[in-house]
Amino acid sequence: MERIKKIKLVLVFLTILLISLIAYISYFQLVEAKKIVDNEYNQRNWVDEDKYIRGKIYSRNGEIIADNVVKDGKKLRYYPYGSLFSHAIGYSSKEYGKTGLEREYNDELINISKKTPIDNIKDLVIEEKKGNDIYTSLDVQLQKEANELLQGHKGSIVLLNPKTGEIYAMVSKPDFDPNNLSKDWENLITNEQSPLLNRAVNGLYTPGSIIKVITATSILENKDSINLLYDDTGSINVDGYTINNYMNQGHGQINLMWALVHSSNTYFVDKSLQLGPKILEDTFSRFMFGKGIPFDYPVESSTNPFVEGMNNLDLAAAAFGQGTTLVTPLNMALSIGAIANNGKMVIPTMINKIDRKEKDFVNEFKDNVLINSTSEEVSKELRDDLAEVVNNYDTATTYNVSSGGKTGTAETGSGLTHAWYLGFAPLEDPYLAVAVILEEDGSLGGTTAAPIGAKMLDLGYEVIK
Structure with missing residues (x-):
């Protein structure tokens, strides 16, 4: 027993x-299977991927921007345009992993489902499988122009379609050549200029006066409760602290349009103090501040600086783009795009088509509204005001198409300013929106960033029909 x-x-x-x-x-x-399979450092993935011919990535006009080559008997990813699309599409390297589209669309590019190794065991007996090709919205000519315009600068340019969300150009400087990762890796990861950082989606910057576009939205939405006129003397006192306009200039009796044209800090401080943090927080949240923006790969969230109970000085600084406010260039391109698109912000994407063997995915851009940022009435009035801004700034003038926009110069604490420009075109039916930042350029947005934005809109109008 x-x-x-x-x-x-x-x-x-x-x-x-x-x-x-x-x-x-x-x-x-x-x-945990999905997480393990997706992990870029999972060496088993590379054993599996050796059995696949990776899909190619194409521009919107069919140029190959990511290809495959065989060198010394090894399959390698090859980027025909070198550094031109390094941040926009990322890279795929057996040694250094994957980033960007190459990472987020890896399962499509090798045509393997994100199941467990047991579920995919049958694939291991097949000699080679062909991955799916991806067709993007990226335009080679516009990408080259943005790249050239940013030469000698740190910063980013994002050009998109505010109706569909298609990204036509996304450039971040400094950049890198993904064909030379093995040779350049040590310098890339130690370089203080952060060339691996995609500033368009992961760079967070003080916005300066471009934020006045969103503050102006809040003012117009609440125009029945506040006086839109203001006597601008060039300075305003907030709890014992004096806030000045640029060069202490006073502009006399002005309305919202002239406040945007002159970029009057004091106007926006006065009106924002009347609105209060709760109303401003709501407006900014509708432009995706403090929220996650869905995209083809992860995007940093811009900060929403307005919280109930904040002090007047912090609120005043946030109203004209200083203080704790930080934004990404993509978020700002989408924000000016929402104004251009009758108040509707759309989901951004680079993916136009995935050439699947069984059934293609074609992006028809239906149900693509991310959020209603403001009303059609408010956005129309803002477009008219921003057209007047361009009319009064020679440097922001577009020559091939009518446009509207807003310049910005942001104090950073380093002694060097960020130069910004937001723009859209054509005025009558906008299908182009641009955001330009020159990081710590030490210049004024109207002097340096605005001409760059104008050139992108001019060329975009010629190229995108």
């Missing part, structure tokens, strides 16, 4: 051990 009892105990122990082992394996197979 004693022996049988011991055998039963051993059997119970072994049963518990077996159940625990099954549970452990099941946890990784069912719960």
Whole structure:
């Protein structure tokens, strides 16, 4: 009896051990499998991927921007345009992992489902599988222009369609050549200029006066409760602290349009103090500040600086783009795009088509509204005001198409300013929106960033029909 009892105990122990082992394996197979398979440092992925011909990535006009080559018997990813699309599409490297579209669309590019290795075991006996080709909205000519315009600067340019969300150009400087990762890696990861950082989606910057476009939205939405006129003397006192306009200029009796034209800090401080943080927080949240923006790969969230109970000085600084406010260029391109698109912000994307063997995915851009940022009435009035801004800034003038826009110069604390420009075109039916930042350029937005934005809109109008 004693022996049988011991055998039963051993059997119970072994049963518990077996159940625990099954549970452990099941946890990784069912719960953690996707995370493990997706991990760019999972070496098993590269054993699997050696059996696949990686899909190509194309521009909107069919130029190959990511290809495959065989060198010394090894399959390598090859980027025909070198550094031109390095941030926009990312890279795929057996040694250094993946970024951008190459990472987020890896399962499409190798045509393998994101299932567990057990589910995909049949693929291992197939000699080679062809991945899916991806056709993007990126335009080679516009990308080259943006790249050339940013030469000698740190910063970013984003040009998109505010109706569809298509990204036509996305450039971040400094950049890198993904064909030379092995040779350049040590310098890339130690370089203080952060060439691996995609500033368009991961750079967070003080916006300066471009934020007045959103503050102006809040003012117009609440124009029945506040006086839109203001006597601008060039300075305003907020709780014992004096806030000045640029060069302490006073502009006399002005309305919202002239406040935008002159970029009057004091006007926006006065009206924002009347609105209060709760109303401003709501307006900014509708432009996706403090929220995650869905995109083809991760995007940093811009900060929403307005919180109930904040002090007047912090509120005043935030109203004209200083203080704790930080934004991404993509968020600002989408924001000016929302104004251009009758108040509707759309979901941004670079993916136009995925050439699947069984059934192609074609982006028809339906149900693509991300959020209603403001009303059609308010956006129309703002477009008219921003057209007047361009009419009064020679440097922001577009020559091929009518446009509207807003300049910005942001104090950074480093002694060097960020230069900004937001713009849209054509005025009558906008399908182009641009954001330009020159990081710590030490210049004025109207002097340096505005001409760049204007050139992008001019060329965009010629190229995108």
